[in-house]
Amino acid sequence: MALSAVSTAGAVGFYGNQSDIHWKTAGTDHFQFHYPADYTDHASKASAYAEAVYDSVVSRYQKGVTSRINVTLNNALYSNGAAIPSENALNLWLTNWDFKVRSSHGWLADVVTHEFSHLVSIESGAKVNPHLYGVQIGYTDYYNERTTTNALTLLPFTMQPLWLAEGTAQYESSRMGFDGWDTHRDMLLRVAALNDSLLSLEYMHDFSDNSLFAELGPYTQGFALVRYIDKHYGEDAVPKIWGNLSKFNRITLDGAVKAVLGISEKELYEAWKKEITEDYLKQKESLGELVEGTKVTANSFWNDFPIIVGKTLYGVSNFGGAWFDGGVFKMPLVDTTAVDSSAADTLTAKQDSTTAKVSVDEAEVEIEGADSTIDISEYAKHGFTLKKAWLDKGIDVLEDSTFGPIIAYVSFQNRDKDGHAHFDIAVSDTNKNQLTVTYLQDAVYPAFNPAGDSMIFVRRENASTRFVLSKIPFNKDLKAGQSEEPVDIYVPDEKQKYYNIYSPKFSPDGKRIAFSYFDDVVRGIAVMDADGKNFKTISNPEFDERDVNWLDNQKIVFSSNRNGIFNLIEKNVDTGVEHPLTNVIGGAFTPVLAGDTLYYTNYDKDGFSLYKLAYSIFVPASADTSITVTPRDSTIQLSDTTWTNCVTGTLDTAVTDSAITDSTPTTNCVPQPIVALRDSVIHISDTVRTIVPKEGTKKLS
Incomplete structure (x- = not known):
C-alpha cells in the first residue's frame, strides 16, 4: 500500500537519534512509519509488506491491534529488528548484513513479518493491555535493624517464553514465504542432535551469554519445536497456546502447553528431540563414507576467513570466547616434504593419547589420519596493530619482500x-x-591483487541498502599512503535495490575476480574480469552457493548445499566441469589452497572449526583435445543370386529372383540358385581421438 501524509517528524532510536536526520512520517491503515527522508522508497516497500501480512497474522491469533503500530526504520552497520509490545511499536533496520549462522533470505519482507508476528502473538497472550507488563509486590521490614525482612514477587500480565516467541515469529514469516527452515538452521540442529548436545528447555527460555547458544536455543531449536507442534497438533495449535497464556490463572508456559496439547512442555521437548535425532541418524547413514580430512582446531566456535600467504596461514578466531568476535591468528604451516628438527617455527600439534607418532632423529612426525588438534589461542600473536576492527567482515594479508606482511581489515x-x-x-x-x-565508505571484504598495487572491496552505496564492488590503488609503503577515492568496477542493475556482495577474490594471475552475491532471492557466485567486464554467473540458482576461492587461474572451489548440507565443490570456470571435494555431516565453508592441502572451516560439535584436506588435481574423463578424421575407400564383395525356374516346354531357363512368369512350372522341376560375385567400393572415415590431459588425477583422503 502506498504511503501518504508525508511530514517531518522527530523519532528516537535511529543510530543514536542524530539531530542531522531529516525525519518523515507517513501512515497506512494499520501502521505509522517514521523514516529518514533518504529512505522513502524503502519505507514504501516496508509498508506494503506490513499491510500485506496484517490480516493473515491477526486472524490466526484472533487479536486485533487497537491502534496504529509505530514503525521506525533505521539503517546502521548491522541488521536487526525489535518488537516492543508495551509501546505498540516496531524498530526495523534496513541493510541485510550477512550473519554467520543464517542462510540468506529477502531481508525487508522477513524482518517486517517477523517483528509484526512478535507483536501480535505476544499481545494475544497478554492478560491485560500489553502496556502493563505485570504487578510487582514487595515488602521490606526495617523495624529492627539487626533483623530485616524482604520479599519481592512479580505477577506477569504478559509472558514472552523465548523459544515460543522466536519460534513463532520465524514460523509466521516462513508461512508467508519470506523466511524458511534453511541449511544453516538445519546444520546447527543436526550437529547438536547427533552429538547429544541440544540445549535444554532452560536454555531455550532465555538468551545465553554465548552467541552460538543464543542462536541455537531460542531461535533454531525454538523454530524447530514450533514446526513440530504444527506438524503433529495442527496449524492452530501455536495460536491456541498463546491464547491460553492470556488467562489470569495461567502463569507458566507448561500449563498452557498441557491445556492445549495434553502433554507437558518437558514431554513435548523429549518427543521432539527423539524424532529429530532419529531423522538425523538416518540422514547420516545415507551419506555413506564421510570425507572431512583432519581437524586442526578445537574449543573455539568461530574460525573464519583463512588466508594462505607464503608458508603462513592467517585467519580470524574468537579464541574460545563467547561471541562472534575476536582477533587475527598467524599459524606457520608444517613443511610436509621434510622433517625439521628445529621445529620452533613449525606448527606443532598438541595430540591426545590416541595420536600415532614416529620419531625421526628426535623429531616428531604426525602420521596422516591421526587425531590431533591445536589450541588456536597460541597463535594469536600476529604483529599487526588493529584499531577498532570489525573482523566478521573479512581480512586479507599481503606479503612484501621490502615492507613485510600487510593486513587489510574493516575498521x-x-x-x-x-x-x-x-x-x-x-x-x-x-x-x-x-x-x-x-x-566514510561503509566498506567491507578487502582483497589485495596479487601484484600488491591495488585493492578491491565491497561498499554500501550512500543512503542505500545495496552494495557495489570498488577498487583503489595501494601503496605498500604505508608511511606514504593515504585514503583513496574508490572507482566502482561492478554496480548491480538499478532495479536491484537489495543486493549484497561477499568476499571477492583475485585469481592467482590477477586477471579475474570471483565473488559471492545475494540478489534478494538467490545466493550465488559470479566471475568477471579484473576491470569489471565479462560478468558471468557460474553458480546453480537452485542452491545456496557461497565462499568462493581460486585453486588456479581456471578453477574455483566453493561451498554449496546441493545435498542439503554445505560441501565444497571444485569447478572449472571455463569448461563448467565440477567435482565434489568433501562429504561432511556438518557444513564446509571458506576453503583456501596451500600446495597440496586444502584448508577450510567445518561446522562440527565445537562450532566452525578449522580442517585440512589432502588435495590433488582432478582430470575429467572428457579431457579430449583433438579429433582427426581420415576418409578412405574400402572394397567389399557382393553376391548376385539368380534362380532357375522350371516352365512347361522350357527347362533350365534362368530368371532373377524378382522375375515374374505366367508360365506353368514343370511338376518334377526343382529351382537351382546361380551365384555371381562382384566388387563394390564404399567410403569409410577413420576417426582418431587424441587425449592430452591438461591436469593430473584427483585423489581424496
Whole structure:
C-alpha cells in the first residue's frame, strides 16, 4: 500500500537519534512509519509488506491491534529488528548484513513479518493491555535493624517464553514465504542432535551469554519445536497456546502447553528431540563414507576467513570466547616434504593419547589420519596493530619482500561530521604503521591483487541498502599512503535495490575476480574480469552457493548445499566441469589452497572449526583435445543370386529372383540358385581421438 501524509517528524532510536536526520512520517491503515527522508522508497516497500501480512497474522491469533503500530526504520552497520509490545511499536533496520549462522533470505519482507508476528502473538497472550507488563509486590521490614525482612514477587500480565516467541515469529514469516527452515538452521540442529548436545528447555527460555547458544536455543531449536507442534497438533495449535497464556490463572508456559496439547512442555521437548535425532541418524547413514580430512582446531566456535600467504596461514578466531568476535591468528604451516628438527617455527600439534607418532632423529612426525588438534589461542600473536576492527567482515594479508606482511581489515574508527560511524578499510604492517585507505565508505571484504598495487572491496552505496564492488590503488609503503577515492568496477542493475556482495577474490594471475552475491532471492557466485567486464554467473540458482576461492587461474572451489548440507565443490570456470571435494555431516565453508592441502572451516560439535584436506588435481574423463578424421575407400564383395525356374516346354531357363512368369512350372522341376560375385567400393572415415590431459588425477583422503 502506498504511503501518504508525508511530514517531518522527530523519532528516537535511529543510530543514536542524530539531530542531522531529516525525519518523515507517513501512515497506512494499520501502521505509522517514521523514516529518514533518504529512505522513502524503502519505507514504501516496508509498508506494503506490513499491510500485506496484517490480516493473515491477526486472524490466526484472533487479536486485533487497537491502534496504529509505530514503525521506525533505521539503517546502521548491522541488521536487526525489535518488537516492543508495551509501546505498540516496531524498530526495523534496513541493510541485510550477512550473519554467520543464517542462510540468506529477502531481508525487508522477513524482518517486517517477523517483528509484526512478535507483536501480535505476544499481545494475544497478554492478560491485560500489553502496556502493563505485570504487578510487582514487595515488602521490606526495617523495624529492627539487626533483623530485616524482604520479599519481592512479580505477577506477569504478559509472558514472552523465548523459544515460543522466536519460534513463532520465524514460523509466521516462513508461512508467508519470506523466511524458511534453511541449511544453516538445519546444520546447527543436526550437529547438536547427533552429538547429544541440544540445549535444554532452560536454555531455550532465555538468551545465553554465548552467541552460538543464543542462536541455537531460542531461535533454531525454538523454530524447530514450533514446526513440530504444527506438524503433529495442527496449524492452530501455536495460536491456541498463546491464547491460553492470556488467562489470569495461567502463569507458566507448561500449563498452557498441557491445556492445549495434553502433554507437558518437558514431554513435548523429549518427543521432539527423539524424532529429530532419529531423522538425523538416518540422514547420516545415507551419506555413506564421510570425507572431512583432519581437524586442526578445537574449543573455539568461530574460525573464519583463512588466508594462505607464503608458508603462513592467517585467519580470524574468537579464541574460545563467547561471541562472534575476536582477533587475527598467524599459524606457520608444517613443511610436509621434510622433517625439521628445529621445529620452533613449525606448527606443532598438541595430540591426545590416541595420536600415532614416529620419531625421526628426535623429531616428531604426525602420521596422516591421526587425531590431533591445536589450541588456536597460541597463535594469536600476529604483529599487526588493529584499531577498532570489525573482523566478521573479512581480512586479507599481503606479503612484501621490502615492507613485510600487510593486513587489510574493516575498521569503524571513522565518523562523519554528524557522529555517524562508518566501516572503512584499514591497513597495518608489523612495523606499527597503519592508516585507513578509504574514508566514510561503509566498506567491507578487502582483497589485495596479487601484484600488491591495488585493492578491491565491497561498499554500501550512500543512503542505500545495496552494495557495489570498488577498487583503489595501494601503496605498500604505508608511511606514504593515504585514503583513496574508490572507482566502482561492478554496480548491480538499478532495479536491484537489495543486493549484497561477499568476499571477492583475485585469481592467482590477477586477471579475474570471483565473488559471492545475494540478489534478494538467490545466493550465488559470479566471475568477471579484473576491470569489471565479462560478468558471468557460474553458480546453480537452485542452491545456496557461497565462499568462493581460486585453486588456479581456471578453477574455483566453493561451498554449496546441493545435498542439503554445505560441501565444497571444485569447478572449472571455463569448461563448467565440477567435482565434489568433501562429504561432511556438518557444513564446509571458506576453503583456501596451500600446495597440496586444502584448508577450510567445518561446522562440527565445537562450532566452525578449522580442517585440512589432502588435495590433488582432478582430470575429467572428457579431457579430449583433438579429433582427426581420415576418409578412405574400402572394397567389399557382393553376391548376385539368380534362380532357375522350371516352365512347361522350357527347362533350365534362368530368371532373377524378382522375375515374374505366367508360365506353368514343370511338376518334377526343382529351382537351382546361380551365384555371381562382384566388387563394390564404399567410403569409410577413420576417426582418431587424441587425449592430452591438461591436469593430473584427483585423489581424496
